[in-house]
Amino acid sequence: MGAYWILLVAVVVIVLQASLFRRFALKRITYSRSFKVPTCFEGDALELVEVIENRKILPVPWLRVESQFRTGIAFRGQHNLDISEGQYYQNHKSFFSLMPWTKIVRRHHVTAIHRGFYRLGTVSMTSGDLLGSSSDVSSFPLEGGLTVYPEPLDVSDMSLPVQTWMGDMIVRRWIVEDPFLVSGVRQYQDGDPLKDIHWKASARSGSLQVRRRDATADCRIKVYLNIEDHEQMWSKATRPESVEYGIRLTAGIAAHLLSQGMELGLGSNGCLVEEPNVMIDLPVAGGREQIHSIFDALARLELSRVLSFHDYLEQELNRLEERYDILIVSTYVSDRLQSMLHRFQDHGHRVQVTLLEDIGQGHKEVSA
Incomplete structure (x- = not known):
């Protein structure tokens, strides 16, 4: 009879503790994690701090995170x-x-191996009773993440169009019309933009007149990065190594030019992470904020195309309103693409191509 009561009490205790822990084990349990810095470069070492705290009088016999x-x-x-x-x-x-009333702080030492944006994601916590006979699960998202910039290649000693642009800027510069400096009017010529027509002067003279603009020394550069590893690429790059090299090269070119006080913009036919229909489109600008914007965009660039590079350049050509120095960074230049680059030149843009070769052989320049 005594054994029966002992068994009965044991069953009651097991059921009660199971019910208690199932209901309260995850109550007032807080969890957080964060990187010590919001951004870094490929190859950097950093810390991920994880904090778990039990803010109640009931202990938690086991917790799986x-x-x-x-x-x-x-x-x-x-x-x-x-x-x-x-x-x-x-x-x-x-x-x-x-x-x-216990807090655990763990510091994970991690290394950023590859560029990208790394969300902290979702955490799942599971806990239960002393015997593991029952459990409860709780999941919740965490805010924040880490942006890993591509490692910029050193282009200071490379034979790139960069050196030509630097010479133009320091020695004589490329002379272009400044849209903000108007020095008079002149006769309309084929190819003049309609927005430059001076309607009052045209009415007085009886023929179309356009505003004459003064020249100013300027060098505005637009870099276009092609994420296609070959012309027939369907959606995603099948040889990502060459494109990744191009991304690091683009980061190096941008950092070098902007550090010299030049202005630069960036475009690409690849989509941004978590935004499958959004392409990089950074207007030409200078300064420290621009280099951070370019690094951030290159970090978030997915190797999935939105448009073919040919169609993307055609779209860009139709919307450019000023003349630019154009740098194309691409793994290939086909006859069709070459024809498109000639159209850029016909519109007054200067075009240079940096052709990415197989990894290990670097890159080379190609005349447009």
Whole structure:
């Protein structure tokens, strides 16, 4: 009879504790994680800080924390961290036991292996009773993330159109019309934009007159990066190494030119991460903010095209209202693309092509 009561009491205790922990184990449990810095470059080492706190009098006998990251962030040896890594994502799993009013702070030492934007993602916490017979699960998203900039290549000693532009800027510069300096009117000529027509002067003279603009020394550069690794690419790059090299080269060119006080804009036919129909379109500008904008855009660039490079350049040609120095960074130049570049030249733009070759052989310049 005594054994029966002992068994009955044991069953009641097991059921009560299971109900108690199932209901309250995850109550007042807080979790957060954040990178110590919001941005870094490929190859940089940094810290990811993880904080777990039990803000109640009831202990938590066991707590499983699971999260997911994109691949590209490498975690160095860390106690109590099980990592299973796939092609695109890595799953993390850790186990804890929390006493009442306890806070645990973990500092993960990680390395940014590849450019990109890494969201902190969603965390799932599971806890239960002392015997593991029942459990409760809670999932919630975390705000923030890490932007990993591409590592800029050193272009200071490379034979690139960069050196030509620097010579133009320092020695004689490219003389272009300044749209803000008007020195009079002249007879209309074929090709003059309609927005420059001076209607009052035209009415007085009886023929179309356009505003004459003074010249100013300027060098405005637009870089177009092609994410297609070959002309027949369907949607996603099949040889990403060459395109990734082009991204790092573009970052190096932008950093070098902007550091010399020049103005530069950036465009690409690739889409931005989490924005599949949005392409890079940074207007020409200078200064520190512009280089951060370019690095951020290159970090978020996906190797999936929105338009073919030919169609993208045609779209750009139709909307450019000023003359630019154009730099094309591409893995190929086809006859069709060459014809498009000649159209840019016919509209007064100066065009240079940096042709990306196989990895290990660098790049070369091609005349348009």
